[in-house]
Amino acid sequence: MKKLISAIAVIVLMLLTLTANAKTVAYWRLEEGTAGSTHTTDLDNYFVDSSSYSNNLSTWYYPAPVSAVPPGIPQGQTENKIALNFCRRTENAVGGVMCLSTHNKPIDSQDFSGGFTIECAMKNRTYDWNAVISKNGKPVSTSPFNPFKLIFRYDPVGDARFNFEFLDGGSNVQICTSTFPYKLDEWYWVACVCNGAEAWLYVKEPGDAGYDLEQHITGVVDGLIPYTSAWAIARGTWDGNDQANPHYGSIDEVRICDTALAPNQFLAASGGAAVSPVAYWRFEEGTNGVHQANADDYYVDSSGNGNHMATDITPILSTASSDVPFATVPQIGKADTMSRVFTPDVQNIGTFGAETGGSKPIESMNLDSFTVECMAKASGIGWQGIVTKDGEPSWNINGWVDPSFVIKFRGEAADNHKIQVAFFDETTNFVECWSSFNYTPGKWYQIAAVFNEFTGTASLYIKKESDADYILEDSKTTTWAGTPIVGGLIDSDYPWAIGRGMHWGQEIDGFNGNVDEIRISDTALDPSQFLGNIMNTNPVPPIINNAEFLPYPTPTENDGVTVQAAITVANATITNVTLNYKINGGSYISVPMTTNTSSSIYSADIPAQAADSVVDFIIEAVNSGGQMTSSTSKYDVVQSMDWDTILVANDTYFDFASNLFSMAIKSDGLAGFVYSSYASNKAMYVEEDSLGSLKAPVAITADRQGSYSDLKYGTDDEPRVALANDVGDGGGVTYVQRSGGTWTTPIIVITNLFGECRNVMTLVDNAPSVLWYENYQAGGYAGKLATGNPAGDTFTSVDVTVPPFPNYPGDLRLPFAMATDSNGKRCIALHGPGWGVDLLYNGVEDGKGSGNFDWEEIPISLTHSNVYADQIGFSLDNLNNPYIVLHDYNTNPACAALFYKTGSSWMRQYLGPQGHWNRSAVAYDPWNDCMWVVHNTEIVPNSTKDNHLLRLWSNRSGSWKTEQLVTNGIIVETFAGLQVTSNGVIKLAYTPFVNSPQLIYMYSTTFSDIPEPGVIIGGIALALLAFRKMK
Structure with a gap:
């Protein structure tokens, strides 16, 4: 679930994503037992994790408990009696490094790709390199850095500051540093924060009422690098040495959360979160x-x-x-x-x-x-x-x-x-x-x-x-x-x-x-x-609720943007609210935010900006007590992109978990569609006679077929169709094509198709090739590739067993796709074998029509064996480079991931958040010489604001970016196709979620050589189905 913006998140930096199941994964208070020494005979669980996740700490040379604790009581606690004092190896009787660490605990393999907040109170007794919190290991062989470290530094001599440093999911070193030199024997409350894409260092100095932001960095890739290793307190790791930089000083109240917290949620936030009831x-x-x-x-x-x-x-x-x-x-x-x-x-x-x-x-x-x-x-x-x-x-x-x-x-x-x-x-x-x-x-x-x-x-x-x-x-x-x-x-x-x-x-x-x-x-x-307790008369920092920008979520170059927020205050008055914004990393521009006397909503406007601009903004609210609260966010400006929407069918079958209907385009750019009709109980074909105008549908089978179909056009612009045969015991695949305007009688290609009847097809010199699941055989699970003649009346088939075909075909998982390259060689993207081994393969025929494939596994360093899809996207560019889109369920939030090959190297591009019904499609654009990718978006429970139809990406500007995040109140069930005509018209078809009888077709001429049409041809259900750029 998405956490609503609320009192506990009132000054949340808006791009600090408060995730659905945000939790404290470890909290070492160091209060347990007599003088903090709980398990005196069990050094493997010496200091207890009070988060309830059992990430207890081990120790060998344990530090001394002391009563000199940091000032203030941590949020959610009633007292703080004990801190720990650490000394150097030569200063204790046993001669070892005083430190604490986890030992085969759940947090060792915890995923922090979506962000983290790591907090503690700390003080130092010497000017030297002293690590406070760290995570063991050397994940990148060419780098000496460990995954995470919070450290007092002294380099160069005289530069006594502290910083936290970490390796992100892209193996990049990220560092945030304090702005001031630390003083010896002074307590500092520190919060290291990351939301997966950006990071912040906050520090509360002695005598301060709240935390100050020390540094903010961007360009973080996927939060903390995934790496299984121990976490440690009071020592660090450097170049693989897990006994580096021992701490000489005191540490207390160490907490690790798996999300980016807001400053008023930090342990030492002044007075705790202010009360703002729902x-x-x-x-x-x-x-x-x-x-x-x-x-x-x-x-x-x-x-x-x-x-x-x-x-x-x-x-x-x-x-x-x-x-x-x-x-x-x-x-x-x-x-x-x-x-x-x-x-x-x-x-x-x-x-x-x-x-x-x-x-x-x-x-x-x-x-x-x-x-x-x-x-x-x-x-x-x-x-x-x-x-x-x-x-x-x-x-x-x-x-x-x-x-x-x-x-x-x-x-x-x-x-x-x-x-x-x-x-x-x-x-x-x-x-x-x-x-x-x-x-x-x-x-x-x-x-x-x-x-x-x-x-x-x-x-x-x-x-x-x-x-x-x-x-x-x-x-x-x-x-x-x-x-x-x-x-x-x-x-x-x-x-x-x-x-x-x-x-x-x-x-x-x-x-x-x-x-x-x-x-x-x-x-x-x-x-x-509580209501019945005496009122706190001290000023409370301003509370910023529901900060947002409109239009949401993707303003265009034509849109001025209004930034607004509800701002309240207790025991004080609001004296000033300012909006600071900057364009593409430039200097901040400040404008006042205003409200009327009867409302707590403050707003200000940002003028329209050029497409592809990035706008960062900060709302700052100051009260009469001089306390300031800020809320930070950003938005991307996209190029205005209009769509026309056509209802192709309103009588499709929808009793399957999903319906994989199909769309393709002819050489003249006109589109055709195949679907299974409930009204006629037959497979139907329909095509455009001009852009946006459809001919009457034509039945191409005599009985119910086509809940899963694949449509391709030959060089003669005649349609060829592979259909799931939904009748008869066991089902199967049938094939039908049109020749000289006449449809052939469907022939059975195979009868032992697996339960969901999935099949894909490609053409080589107008001859069809059909790939499908074969039932379990003695040798294991396999696919079967059938090759037909140009007339489509004869097929021969071979097993596809290497690499292993997916062994979990049920429930529409682990799909495959097929295409033909410019040399006439068939190419297959294959997701398998499943059952916890989620691998991704690309196969290319070693010669035209040979039936022998050279298989290549996409490197596990890119897939992490976490890829998964209900519907895979697969296409080739003009150089025959493969592009494969599916779902990476180990990101936070789970998102669509694009894998593509450039030369001999495979690359990965993470796209946007993607929901459970993970559907993707990809297509080459010959007019703009780029690739387009579309995927369904994350389904946010109970949200009317953040549920979108689809997210469209391209690399037409030279790098991957979101072109549009489309919102029209409909959620995608499956994509029937994404293709781009030779003159740049983008065409897309989909079935809505869930149990919808519709097949919907959309097209955009924004990036083509023809003008945008002024109206939707045919006037089909504009109010319900069409969407335009948001004003």
Whole structure:
């Protein structure tokens, strides 16, 4: 899941991608046990990892625990008692290097290609090279650098600074350095941050209120280099020596996360993340707390996020009450004049409850961390839901009948009735915390349910009327099943409700009593930030929410861009908001961002820029306390590119997992299509009679065929088609072609095709060659290559066994593709053999028509054995160089990857993020002498902003770049084809996702020698299917 921009990420640099399952993979607090010495007889797990991922540290010559700790309490913690003091080899009795390291732990092979945040507190006692955190090894034989190192440096003499250095996924050395010389025996909080493409070094110096950005670098390739080795504290590695640069000083609070955190999420961020709730129902708004003319927004969300609540029955509503837990809400300083009295109906299903109604943003919000607060006073003992997120997420998995989340008063016997918070985590396991006492009817309870994703801890805090502060009643780090809590609250698109519960998927457990001040935050708040605690009067740094640029995501050279963000502040006022932007790495230009008095949205405009420009921008907000928050992002300017869209068919079969229909173009550039028709139960052929105008479809079979098809045109511009034969036991492949305007009768080429009927075809001198899966034979899995005569009425076949054909053909995986080069030799791209050995091969016939292939494996150093595809893209350029596009599932996020050959060398180009249905196509453009690549994009759950149809790339400018990221509300299921005409018209066809009966054709003349058409020919479904450049 994509983490929503929220209070915990308010000053996030926007290009620091907060990944779906961002987590703390290791956190060594060094607090465990007596004086930090836990396993005195188990040196292999001496210092415990508190992240719950069991990355415990080993030691041989262990350092001394000291009470001289860095200033401040780390976020999410209540105390810090111990740091570790390291000395040199000659200064300890045993004569060894004092250091800590992992030993065959999960973090040793952790993937950080998508980014990381590595933090610690550190101080040095000598001017020398002293490594603080490092990762062992020498991944690049020609370089002395290890994968990662944070180090105090002293080179040249007198240059006493510190830096972190790492090897990125492209084996490049990247270094970020502090701007100031360090002082001896001073604590520094340091955060080394990378989002996969850029890196930042942040430092909090003694006496500073927050972290300062020391250096920002670009050009990082795929984050940290993939390399399995130990992590170490208090020593480094240089040129393969894992005992280099031992530390002489103190270290504390070492944390490693697998994503780029925002500065206010760092361990020593001043005051922790400021509170910016995602929903807050106070009941104070409107006439008597209601909007009487709008029952669907009856209970107003005062957070400003529009999560208003509806009431089930109007006018039977909860009633207003002046019985409140306090006259002024302590934390926010606002008057509390009203609570609401809820009463269950006769079936106890809470018709007097309120809910968000199935259409509010909070319902699909990802709450990896959260704080849910409420005030409640029950009129009696019974089963009573106070705050609930509906659903029954575990019934079909673990058999539980509880809702996604609930805070409830339980209704057991008079001597055993507790307050409970319960929820399901991302693994659908049940988590619960209980009060230590029985609640008393007629008494107010201030309740806070908290989950902290970084510590993996769920907590229940309660403040009774007699309490001066909230009391921690219960905390859990494991689920009911005994597993670590993963991912916070389970993603489920269900309403939130007040005044009732849910059980067995039914509304039940109506609350009987007063409820007030319900607030939901997507951060784990500190108890000092709870509503019932005294307000923090210190200024809080400005909070930048939802920073964005419009039009999104790819402005063109014709578009002026508006940058805007919601900026809020606590205990201070906003004094200045500035937008700083630069073009192509030039000097920053500053313009003020403005707002009106009734809105927190600040905006400013950037003029239209030339195509291929890169625009970096920084939003800086300053409050009256002099505190500044910044948010950084960038965008690429693309050339305006218009498309026309034609609906080829609206009656295709869609009962297969995927439909691989086909498109091809003739020598005159007109396109043809083949698909399987549901209406006629036949394979159909349709072609253009002019650009964008289609002839009537023609049936080319007498029965259902063609759910997987391949269409090619001969030199005579007559179509040849290989079809999956969808009828008969076992299916097979049939072949049909048109000669002199007449279609031949389909002939069976093969009958033992594997389950998904995949086949590909190419032509050599108008003679068809068809490649398909052959059923399992005694010798193993194989492909079969059938060669026909130009008349298409006779085929001979041979097995293809070397390299091993994919041995997992089911479910449309491990595909292959075939083409003919300019010498008439057949070329095959083959993904196999599968079952954990994901290799990629390119085969070229050793002579025209020989049937013998010279196979070459694309180097494992490029594929990492991580390539995978549901639909492979394959094409040759004018020099017969192969281009293969598929899916690399080991990147973060997973993305499309292009492998191509230049001379004798294979190259890899990572493209854009790509979703589970990974579809790709590639084509040569003879007019512009370049290659075009298209792939489907990442599917972001619950996102309307970041789900796009496709991403189009080319190398027409000399390097690979995104030409367009197309958004039109449709997601690609499969590509039927991508081809470019001799005069540069780009043609693309696809089937939408999922279960769509459509086959859609698009073309663009932007880069051709003909003018853009003014209208879509035929006027086909423009509102639904067509898209234009975004204004």
